[in-house]
Structures are given as C-alpha cells and as structure tokens.
Amino acid sequence: MTHVRLRLVAVIITSVLLAIRSSAGTAPTPVSPPAPATQALVDRAAADALAQFKGIQLTADQLAITLIDLRNPAHPARGSFHGDAPIxxxxxxxxxxxxxxxxxxxxxxxxxxxxxxxxxxxxxxxxxxxxxxxxxxxxxxxxxxxxxxxxxxxxxxxxxxxxxxxxxxxxxxxxxxxxxxxxxxxxxxxxxxxxxxxxxxxxxTTDATARLLTEIATGACVSPARSEQMRQLLARDLKTPDEQARFSAAALPAGSQLWSKAGWTSQTRHDATLVELPNGHRYVLVIFTVGHASATEIIPAITRVIVAGLLAPTPAS
Incomplete structure (x- = not known):
C-alpha cells in the first residue's frame, strides 16, 4: 500500500511539473550575475554619456543600459547600468x-x-x-x-x-x-x-529586454528555428538604413550586421540591438533614454564606447 501511494504521489508531482513546463513553454533561463570586465565597460559608457550630454541635462535616472557579451555564447557576460529600472x-x-x-x-x-x-x-x-x-x-x-x-x-x-x-x-x-x-x-x-x-x-527593463534578445540570438527563444524566424524580421540593412537602423548604425564599423527593435515617443528614445562585428564578435546592447527623445546622438555615443571596448585587445593573462 505504501509503495502504491508513493507511486501515486510521484505521478501527481510529475504531472504538475509537466503542466507548469507546458504553460511556460520552457524552463526559466537563469540570469547570470554581472561580469566584472563587462560591467566596467558599461559603467564607463554611462559615465562618458552623462559627461558628454551634461549640457542637455542628461541625468543618471534618465538612462539605462544593458550589455551582453556573446563572445562565448555558452557563458554570456553581462553588465548593466540601471538595468532593473522599469521604463x-x-x-x-x-x-x-x-x-x-x-x-x-x-x-x-x-x-x-x-x-x-x-x-x-x-x-x-x-x-x-x-x-x-x-x-x-x-x-x-x-x-x-x-x-x-x-x-x-x-x-x-x-x-x-x-x-x-x-x-x-x-x-x-x-x-x-x-x-x-x-x-x-x-x-x-x-x-x-x-x-x-x-x-x-x-x-x-533593459535587463529583461537584453535577456530576451540574447535568447533570440542564441536560438533559445522557443526553438532554434523560431529564433531564426524572429532574427529574420529584426535584421536591418546598414547600407540603406531605415529609421530604426539609424538609431545605432552610425556607431557601427563597416561590415557589421545589425538586428534591432527601436522605440521612440515624445519623451523616450530606445534601441535594443544584436550586433555582429566584422571580426565575428556578437553582443546584445539595450539602451533606454527618457526625457531626451530628440537627442539622437546619445545612443550612438554609448554604442561607440561599447564597440571600442569590445574590440580592444584582451590583456594577456
């Protein structure tokens, strides 16, 4: 009798777990803690932007940045500035x-x-x-x-x-x-x-947006085939950039590839990007700005600092 009850409990638990998995679609992806070098690069980009755009009164609470370095897709390196702020x-x-x-x-x-x-x-x-x-x-x-x-x-x-x-x-x-x-x-x-x-x-949040874009980039969003279909829609032509591509395009080296979704209103100017640099290095960068919708140079300025940092030679260990 005890064995029957144990088997019944096991069946019920398994059924519940399967139901949860089915409703969610897939298991939650763990969010990795910030990587020191990536975090330092994001902090530098944010500090530079706040200094460069001090004249138009850009303040820290009007800016959020999340960077995911996909140099090693199995172990993405994350850094963020106000990345958990709902905007x-x-x-x-x-x-x-x-x-x-x-x-x-x-x-x-x-x-x-x-x-x-x-x-x-x-x-x-x-x-x-x-x-x-x-x-x-x-x-x-x-x-x-x-x-x-x-x-x-x-x-x-x-x-x-x-x-x-x-x-x-x-x-x-x-x-x-x-x-x-x-x-x-x-x-x-x-x-x-x-x-x-x-x-x-x-x-x-820029953290949540960067997580989703990373899952799309790595084939982990729904399935590899569906992630590819999503990337096809997000692809931007840098040779003849449309209005969305122009948010970050000016800051990218020739030969880069861009997948993106921009957003803007009278109060906000945002860009969520997946970029492959000419050397094959991929990264996700999400930048949200509030209160400076007409300041078209903030996002490219931050992007330039990030790209320069990612392309800089890694010190020998």
Whole structure:
C-alpha cells in the first residue's frame, strides 16, 4: 500500500511539473550575475554619456543600459547600468509580442496564417501599431471596443494579461506587457482598464529586454528555428538604413550586421540591438533614454564606447 501511494504521489508531482513546463513553454533561463570586465565597460559608457550630454541635462535616472557579451555564447557576460529600472518601452515591447506569438504558434494555440505573418512582419519591420494591436488581440483573446460593465471588464483584463503570465513563468521580472501601442491614445474598454488597473502603462527593463534578445540570438527563444524566424524580421540593412537602423548604425564599423527593435515617443528614445562585428564578435546592447527623445546622438555615443571596448585587445593573462 505504501509503495502504491508513493507511486501515486510521484505521478501527481510529475504531472504538475509537466503542466507548469507546458504553460511556460520552457524552463526559466537563469540570469547570470554581472561580469566584472563587462560591467566596467558599461559603467564607463554611462559615465562618458552623462559627461558628454551634461549640457542637455542628461541625468543618471534618465538612462539605462544593458550589455551582453556573446563572445562565448555558452557563458554570456553581462553588465548593466540601471538595468532593473522599469521604463515605458514604446515600440520595444513588440519584441515581447513577437516572442509570445512564436510560443503560441509552437504550442498550437494560434493558427499560422498569411495574415498573422503579415502582421508580424509589419509589427517588427515597420513598427506598425495597427499590426501590433491585431497581434495582441490574437495572443490574449481580447479586442478593443466599447466600454464594458465592470465584471466583464475584469474578465477581459484577466485575458489581456496572458503575455504577462507567460513571461512571469519564464522568470522575467520588472515588466508589464499587456497594452497595445497607440497613436492618438486608447478609447473605450482600453481606457477603462487603464483607469481601473495597475500598472497604467507597459514597462520593460533593459535587463529583461537584453535577456530576451540574447535568447533570440542564441536560438533559445522557443526553438532554434523560431529564433531564426524572429532574427529574420529584426535584421536591418546598414547600407540603406531605415529609421530604426539609424538609431545605432552610425556607431557601427563597416561590415557589421545589425538586428534591432527601436522605440521612440515624445519623451523616450530606445534601441535594443544584436550586433555582429566584422571580426565575428556578437553582443546584445539595450539602451533606454527618457526625457531626451530628440537627442539622437546619445545612443550612438554609448554604442561607440561599447564597440571600442569590445574590440580592444584582451590583456594577456
């Protein structure tokens, strides 16, 4: 009898673990502590930027940076400056909706249709807010529309949090990814939800964004094949850079390759990049700036310091 009970308990525990794994999509990726050399490089880039842009009153609390050195992909080296600060991400949030869509597709929760692929392409390549709204509807089983009675609104908002639950199960912290990006602003039930529930806006940290981009870079986001599909959409042409590529392109050496998702509003200017330098050295660099949306040189200036540091000869041990 005791053996039967033990076997039953083992079966139940195994079933629960499998259910958790299925709902999360994969096991949480551990976040490595900062690497001393990488952290020193990030600290130098931040200090240089604060000094260089003192004239426009750039302050430390308006800047966040995370660098992941992928020289050894099996052991990424991380450094960050205010990397855990939640910041309104503008269109950088679309990276998270892209990854969630591929998770849903992999799990059979979404049908892979030409219209869905068109929306993914427009969301990432062109940064279309309309396409993103469609993707959010598909991911969460919700739609925008007229106001709802509060009980219905609460049920609607619970469904709208599906992407938040997914990333929380993967160990992501400090983020909120349940809002559509808007041009003129939300209306109807979207406004209701903003008034009734916290947090009021999307939020990302540069640490979380860099982690996701690193997983996409290394084939660990959903699957190697789906990570490659995501990278194809994120690829930018440095010879004829579009508006997004121009955020960091000027700071990259000739022959570099760039995958990126930028975000900007009247108050924010961000860039999340995966770069392969001409020597094959790859890194992820995420830079968020607040209060200086028109200061187009901050992100390239930081990128130049990072690139120079990564290309500098490593002292012999």
């Amino acid at each position: 309104y991400p503008a269109s950088v949030v679309k990276l998270f909706y892209l990854a969630a869509t591929h998770r849903w597709l992999e799990d059979g929760k979404l049908e892979d249709t030409p219209e869905l692929r068109r929306a993914l392409r427009d969301m990432i390549v062109d940064s279309s807010n309309d396409a993103t709204g469609y993707i959010v509807d598909l991911l969460t089983g919700t739609t925008s529309g007229p106001e709802l009675p509060e009980p219905e609104l609460r049920a609607w908002f619970d469904r709208r949090n599906a992407v938040n639950r997914h990333f929380a199960a993967l160990g992501y912290t400090g983020i909120n990814v349940n809002k559509k990006p808007w041009g003129d602003g939300p209306y109807g039930r979207e406004t209701q939800a903003t008034r009734l529930f916290e947090p009021k806006r999307n939020a990302l």
